[in-house]
Amino acid sequence: VRKIADMYTKASNVVDQVVELVKELGGGGLIYVPMDKGAAYVKKVAEALEASGIKVTTYERTKGKILEKYRKGEYEVLVGIASYRSPLARGIDLPERVRYAIFAGVPKIKISLDIEEFRPSRAIILLANLRDFVETQKEADMIDKYIADLRRFSGMLRRDEVERIVESIKAGEKLEGFIGRVQELFIETANFLRELLSRENIRRKIKESPYLSIEGEDKPVIVVPDVVGFLQASGRTSRMYAGGVSKGLAIVIVDSEKAFNGLVRELKWYIEDVKFIELSREKLREVIREVDKDRETIRKLREGRVLPEFKDIVKTALLVVESPSKARTIARFFGKPFKRELNGITVFEISTGDYILSITASMGHIFDLVTREGFHGVRPLNGTFIPVYSTIKRCRACNEQFSDPIEKCPFCGRTLEDKGKVIQALKEIAKEVDMVLIGTDADAEGEKIGWDIAQALAPYTGEIKRIEFHEVTRRALIEALKNPRDINIKLVEAQILRRIEDRWIGFELSGKVQDKFKRRDLSAGRVQTPVLGWIVERTKKSRESLMEHLEITLENNLKITHIIPKTKKRELNKLIEKLKESTCKILNVKREEVEVNPPPPFSTDAMLREASRRLRLGVKETMTLAQDLFEVGLITYHRTDSIRVSGIGMKIAKDYINDKWGEKYAKPRTWGKEGAHECIRPTRPIDAGRLRNLIALGVIRLAKRLTPRHLALYNLIFNRFIASQMAPAKLVKQEAEIQVLEWRVKSEGYTKIIKPGFTLIQPVHLVPEVKPGNVKVKDVKHWRAPTLPLFTEGEVIKIMKDKGIGRPSTYAKILSTLLERRYVILTPRRKLVATKLGKTVYDYLKSSFEKYVSEDTTRKLERMMDEVEQGRIDYMDVIRELHSEIKQIAMAEA
Numbered sequence: 039v040r041k042i043a044d045m046y047t048k049a050s051n052v053v054d055q056v057v058e059l060v061k062e063l064g065g066g067g068l069i070y071v072p073m074d075k076g077a078a079y080v081k082k083v084a085e086a087l088e089a090s091g092i093k094v095t096t097y098e099r100t101k102g103k104i105l106e107k108y109r110k111g112e113y114e115v116l117v118g119i120a121s122y123r124s125p126l127a128r129g130i131d132l133p134e135r136v137r138y139a140i141f142a143g144v145p146k147i148k149i150s151l152d153i154e155e156f157r158p159s160r161a162i163i164l165l166a167n168l169r170d171f172v173e174t175q176k177e178a179d180m181i182d183k184y185i186a187d188l189r190r191f192s193g194m195l196r197r198d199e200v201e202r203i204v205e206s207i208k209a210g211e212k213l214e215g216f217i218g219r220v221q222e223l224f225i226e227t228a229n230f231l232r233e234l235l236s237r238e239n240i241r242r243k244i245k246e247s248p249y250l251s252i253e254g255e256d257k258p259v260i261v262v263p264d265v266v267g268f269l270q271a272s273g274r275t276s277r278m279y280a281g282g283v284s285k286g287l288a289i290v291i292v293d294s295e296k297a298f299n300g301l302v303r304e305l306k307w308y309i310e311d312v313k314f315i316e317l318s319r320e321k322l323r324e325v326i327r328e329v330d331k332d333r334e335t336i337r338k339l340r341e342g343r344v345l346p347e348f349k350d351i352v353k354t355a356l357l358v359v360e361s362p363s364k365a366r367t368i369a370r371f372f373g374k375p376f377k378r379e380l381n382g383i384t385v386f387e388i389s390t391g392d393y394i395l396s397i398t399a400s401m402g403h404i405f406d407l408v409t410r411e412g413f414h415g416v417r418p419l420n421g422t423f424i425p426v427y428s429t430i431k432r433c434r435a436c437n438e439q440f441s442d443p444i445e446k447c448p449f450c451g452r453t454l455e456d457k458g459k460v461i462q463a464l465k466e467i468a469k470e471v472d473m474v475l476i477g478t479d480a481d482a483e484g485e486k487i488g489w490d491i492a493q494a495l496a497p498y499t500g501e502i503k504r505i506e507f508h509e510v511t512r513r514a515l516i517e518a519l520k521n522p523r524d525i526n527i528k529l530v531e532a533q534i535l536r537r538i539e540d541r542w543i544g545f546e547l548s549g550k551v552q553d554k555f556k557r558r559d560l561s562a563g564r565v566q567t568p569v570l571g572w573i574v575e576r577t578k579k580s581r582e583s584l585m586e587h588l589e590i591t592l593e594n595n596l597k598i599t600h601i602i603p604k605t606k607k608r609e610l611n612k613l614i615e616k617l618k619e620s621t622c623k624i625l626n627v628k629r630e631e632v633e634v635n636p637p638p639p640f641s642t643d644a645m646l647r648e649a650s651r652r653l654r655l656g657v658k659e660t661m662t663l664a665q666d667l668f669e670v671g672l673i674t675y676h677r678t679d680s681i682r683v684s685g686i687g688m689k690i691a692k693d694y695i696n697d698k699w700g701e702k703y704a705k706p707r708t709w710g711k712e713g714a715h716e717c718i719r720p721t722r723p724i725d726a727g728r729l730r731n732l733i734a735l736g737v738i739r740l741a742k743r744l745t746p747r748h749l750a751l752y753n754l755i756f757n758r759f760i761a762s763q764m765a766p767a768k769l770v771k772q773e774a775e776i777q778v779l780e781w782r783v784k785s786e787g788y789t790k791i792i793k794p795g796f797t798l799i800q801p802v803h804l805v806p807e808v809k810p811g812n813v814k815v816k817d818v819k820h821w822r823a824p825t826l827p828l829f830t831e832g833e834v835i836k837i838m839k840d841k842g843i844g845r846p847s848t849y850a851k852i853l854s855t856l857l858e859r860r861y862v863i864l865t866p867r868r869k870l871v872a873t874k875l876g877k878t879v880y881d882y883l884k885s886s887f888e889k890y891v892s893e894d895t896t897r898k899l900e901r902m903m904d905e906v907e908q909g910r911i912d913y914m915d916v917i918r919e920l921h922s923e924i925k926q927i928a929m930a931e932a
């Protein structure tokens with residue numbers, strides 16, 4: 039954990055400022071000089087300190103003797119370079135001695151374009167930084183390719199081989215084979231970079247950029263901040279000890295405004311809530327008091343005078359999450375994790391300061407209802423019901439899943455893989471630790487997985503707690519660790535109820551359908567069937583509502599659309615010819631200034647709808663992509679009904695908006711009542727372009743590789759969220775009536791942006807301004823289409839949400855079931871069409887079992903489940919009611 043107060047100050051004379059600060063703060067300091075200033079500057083700073091009577095030495099090579107003297111106080115401060123390779127930044131672990139770090143200038147790297155100084159790692163940094171400045175997509179793509187090639191090839195080379203290539207370029211010597219190819223790549227990249235930087239507009243953009251600077255005319259160098267160096271160096275002041283993590287202090291003396299801006303911006307990736315405070319005497323005293331208090335504690339602990347309040351401060355705990363990527367993401371929050379294998383399960387070990395955590399993944403549900411006992415897995419007993427669960431088994435060959443206690447696959451005879459081994463591994467770890475923390479996803483499914491694990495581990499551990507976080511970030515995890523709670527049994531009961539209901543209705547109703555149509559691959563369901571009904575209905579209506587659509591472009595470029603009934607081809611062509619020759623009359627033009635507000639941020643249904651509309655992504659794929667983005671820590675939990683924005687969310691947006699367009703464009707909005715859940719939003723003020731750069735640079739290392747589709751969805755979520763926190767836009771709205779032949783056509787649209795707001799990130803489509811009078815027709819386009827078009831997946835989900843049928847966790851599942859059963863198919867344009875099979879099955883269910891599959895029944899049941907969740911009704915009562923109802927289905931004729 040980083041427990042460091044970050045401060046900055048601007049100084050005209052950096053060296054004087056260093057001396058003044060050291061005098062104020064005393065011994066136990068580390069002074070870091072930016073890498074670009076070099077060894078001479080290290081010496082200069084040390085001399086200035088010495089001249090003021092401070093005991094100081096330079097530290098440029100690892101020397102135990104110097105450290106020992108520093109520890110004893112014979113040296114008050116050490117001076118060295120701020121770079122992750124510098125011994126002063128990496129090798130020092132003296133928690134009782136190091137009190138503060140002073141950066142004599144912002145840690146930064148200068149990148150030369152000289153081919154003789156070519157380094158692939160630096161070329162990558164430069165390319166990624168210049169990507170924002172090129173004007174065409176083609177050049178952006180070229181940059182991506184150079185970055186990818188440089189990373190790949192230099193990763194295959196040893197350091198001395200890179201050295202040799204650079205030397206041979208200097209000597210003008212041509213190399214052969216693989217390293218010859220790499221040599222070509224280096225030369226090509228260097229030439230490309232030089233060409234880019236010779237362009238006037240790019241040089242201007244660099245000069246205008248708040249982050250980058252360029253120095254020198256004939257041999258230009260680009261200056262970029264060194265985030266890794268800063269983190270490594272400042273980290274020396276805050277170390278782990280038996281009582282937790284000690285408080286540290288880092289002061290940056292700003293010698294370059296741009297490098298400092300860049301440093302703060304990139305730090306946001308590493309530390310979500312990084313905050314630099316301007317240095318003041320009072321603040322400095324306050325922090326150093328805390329620093330010294332911790333040093334005092336460390337010394338007492340070292341001397342064996344253990345203070346009672348620190349005895350149990352570091353607890354060991356097992357943290358169980360659902361997915362391996364989530365486990366890996368969390369493990370990386372606190373430096374490099376220790377990794378071990380247990381029963382084929384990966385366990386990460388890390389220290390958060392308050393906890394030593396063993397982190398592992400349950401890989402989804404561990405238990406499921408059996409099928410062979412009781413009534414489809416539920417045993418009736420004296421008027422109550424006991425659901426019987428067993429571990430989930432999987433056949434690798436058939437990819438089938440079973441819950442009954444069997445060992446061999448009933449289809450192929452292979453030995454099944456049993457999720458019981460996860461429980462075995464968890465038991466082993468539980469025995470070693472003080473407590474178990476359940477960190478599964480924050481919904482009913484996650485609660486049930488957690489409850490199962492808690493039941494299984496209860497005999498092996500003293501304490502089991504649930505922690506809940508809606509984003510996989512360090513900040514959220516630390517917050518959650520501070521607020522552990524008990525497992526919410528009501529949520530668990532609601533999930534059990536849902537599972538039983540699914541199972542019973544699935545087995546019984548599906549059984550009827552299967553018998554009726556003599557096909558084992560058919561199914562029915564409470565949510566599935568009404569949704570199928572909508573699609574069947576819409577498919578029919580869509581066929582009946584085919585009309586001719588005419589798009590008429592006027593000479594003033596205004597486009598208007600008019601719809602007429604189905605017309606024979608010859609007649610239609612005649613009409614179009616006539617239209618093309620005609621003159622229209624624009625009447626009644628009205629224009630007014632309107633204020634338009636942005637749409638709210640995404641909840642699950644809106645995200646699915648927009649991803650389907652704009653990115654042409656199916657709902658199943660969107661959910662998978664969103665799951666990945668959540669698990670690697672980029673977005674908040676993606677199964678949510680809420681559009682609420684938390685304080686942290688508002689701050690993220692504000693940071694981004696202020697940075698990009700200025701304060702006046704920010705307008706924080708909460709969008710909803712205080713509650714546990716939140717909208718889907720990014721976890722950092724980093725847009726998709728910047729994210730791609732940081733990944734290319736290796737600054738961001740995610741637990742999973744992102745594809746262009748992941749980035750496209752992230753971009754959609756990011757822009758929508760930022761827009762929702764931006765000022766309204768002032769637009770001119772135009773309404774006009776146009777006489778076309780014998781028709782009166784209405785036209786509506788925005789013609790002008792008077793004052794931009796959210797439109798900066800979500801552009802609006804503008805139409806031309808028109809005035810009353812005659813205008814000729816320029817062009818006519820025609821197509822035949824239904825006025826009630828086929829549904830997209832996104833539209834169906836909107837109806838589900840509006841009607842209260844299905845929940846964020848089931849939206850995608852329902853549609854994919856309908857598609858798998860071939861009740862519904864997707865057109866090439868991703869529209870949903872009900873098949874003949876779908877219609878037949880639906881008609882049968884509607885006529886025979888309407889009572890069980892009607893919208894009303896489904897909605898009522900969903901509401902009852904919500905009430906179980908909120909503890910308002912007893913889940914056993916609902917099960918009893920369902921049971922008698924299902925029995926009626928069982929008795930009905932197929």
Ligand SMILES: [Zn+2]
Nearest residue numbers: 433436447450
């Ligand atoms: Zn099998």
